[in-house]
Amino acid sequence: MSIAIFNNNPELKRNVLLELTRQRLILMPLIMGLIYLISFNFGSSGSFATKANALSQLMFAIIIFGWGTWQATTSFIDEINDRTWDQQRMTSLHPITMMVGKLFGSTIYIWYGAVMALFIYFITSLSLDESVLKIKTGITAILLGILGHAVAIIVSLLVIRKNRDKSKINTRPISILCVLFALSFISYVFPFHIFGSLFIADPQASWYAFELPKSTLTLIFVIFYLSWALLGLYYLVRGELQFANKPTLFIIFLVCNAIIVTGLIPNTGINNSSNWTHLNEIEIKTIPTSLYIYTFLIYCFISAIISSYFIVIMDIKDFIGFKKLMFLAKQKTYKLLYNEIPVYILSLVFAAIVAIIFTIYALLANPDKEAWGYNYYNISKTGIPFVFAVLLFAVRDICIFLWVNFTMKARRADTLALTYLVILYVLIPILASQLADKSLLNLFVAMPGNGPLLTMIPPAIQAVVMVYILRQRFKSAELLS
């Protein structure tokens, strides 16, 4: 099994054969040329270079973020719908070859048009002010385009995974969601050119102790997320091609993501412990390390919890998978068992570990509060119970999703589970707060500041009850099969 990235990549070549027909190759520059001509004749005043530059950005954005993302979403799903995917899965194509073939192959015609727009953009940028910034913006846009396409393919592969038993998958809703997501990149890349041609200087931004131009920091962030998107895509393609994957990668991503995002908190702030009475006496101090650590841990925890919910909705949840896990556990084949563990469970376990580390750190690092003196939550008294309450509610909710999905006759099981959550988190709390004391809200929502027992015991009881009910459902489902 050889790795072919661009050269001699059969999947890429197949897409080139299908996408780059003579007619289409002529059509793209023809249409783009006509759009340029129409825009120059009816557009607003300004130099030729300025107008061509702005129009090229707009065309690139529409072609790549809109059309390209749509195409990328359908690249794998079309194989399922056309019943060719099994034959591809049985080839010797390396996952990297397949990934590159799909990522760039399905969008090759779109890139053909985008490259023309980029060429005009870069050429005209050289004759305009802030040409370095414009070129940097152009490179960021290219990477964001690939990122959008990679994310679209990731989503489509998750949808395929969930609908493995279906012979047809409706691509439209997924494509629309992915295109909307990718189109949101426009504001990051072209915030000032498209919407009014206002020139805004490239401001400085801080990341931990570093001071960087915002455009450079954006580029670094895009490279970071693109690398992870490609890695995630590679893993999903590996899974489709029957390679065993370890779910640890997702947890490593959560940690790396928390590290990079934590750096965005300002590295200086107002010291609230100073006895200042006038504005000019405000003391600006460097943010203590403990705040970075708290932020990092909280970010890890929140992203793990949110991921658990997101993945449990996206993932397949029939009880056969759990039956397999039980079987592997009984066989003591722990390596296989680990590979088969659903990521949402691993994500919950990770959240629990972070909650424990958070507790230990909050109890040990309390002196920092004195040194810094800012008046936010007393972490050891309110933060810890709150974190565990959130975790326990998440356990309960994941159990609800599984419970509904384990039912043989459950149709649209995830919608049903989400309805239960709306009832539990919205309708009942509203009713309870209207009819009785507001402290009753602790029964339904994780709320800080009501003492450890009142905060943690209600979700703990609910989590235990749901685990028990789920176990009973699993047993009955096993008997029915």
Place this chain on the structure above:
Amino acid sequence: MPLKYPIMVQVENLTYDYPSHRALDGLSFSIPSGSITALVGPNGAGKTTLMRCLAGLTRPLMGSIMINGTDVLEDPRKVHRQIGFLADFFGLYDKLTIYEALTYFAKAHDVPNDEVDKRVLSIIERLHLSDKTHADIGHLSRGMKQRVAIGQTMVHNPGFLILDEPASGLDPEARHDLANLFKELNKDGITLLVSSHILAELDEYSNNLVIMREGKIVDNDFFEQKNTDTRHLLLKLTQPNTELLSILEAETQISNIEATETSASFDFDGTETQQAELMVTLIRKGLSVLSFAEEKVNMQDKYLNTIKQK
């Protein structure tokens, strides 16, 4: 299954569950190398699920599958290099020509670049599609498409082909061509596993039968053993003879006798010459022989009998 035949597929305790039912219920069977195995059974028996498990496309709950000595569950990718699989509902790249599609699959199967062209053209010739080499697949007849699909599965020279309902939707002529193709492939040493509902057609080319029902194997019979001297013979008499059974039992090469006063069927372990000598012996012993010939097992009868019995 006699152990003297090399085994291509060995399945042990294969179990596959769907949320609503058990599709494969602890299957154990083997397929000899060089055979054409017919996989038959009523709808919902689990044939397609079994074939997908054999192809390494679906992971079972438990059990093991060895194909040509490789564990399918441990190393499905390695198995894919040795097998070809054609699903019951397959798709083709309609906008590619036959040549382009086969070239794509040859390269995707890691056929060396300098061999691709030769391999593709030889397969096109073998499939009798030479005059359509550069025709778009979308413009071909269903029979031709079926052959292209089979060509895609065998472009990497697999030793074992799994074909799920390959003849469905084909006209009689295309079916006949397909049967001939299977026989040709088998002559070249390829082991085939073919599922179909058309038993008469399977009877034409298969020499091994696997019958499935409700996720279980109800029969696995290598009923036409090419390299053995045992044959099933049918003897018919013009006049009843009460001693027919005892006369036959006296012969050492005869076993599994089922006899009436006018006919008998039995297994005979011997050559054709010995069979002729046996007939002379039986006539000498006073039997008025009307006919004495090998009784071919009809797959349809065998299938219906098995299904009824079990």
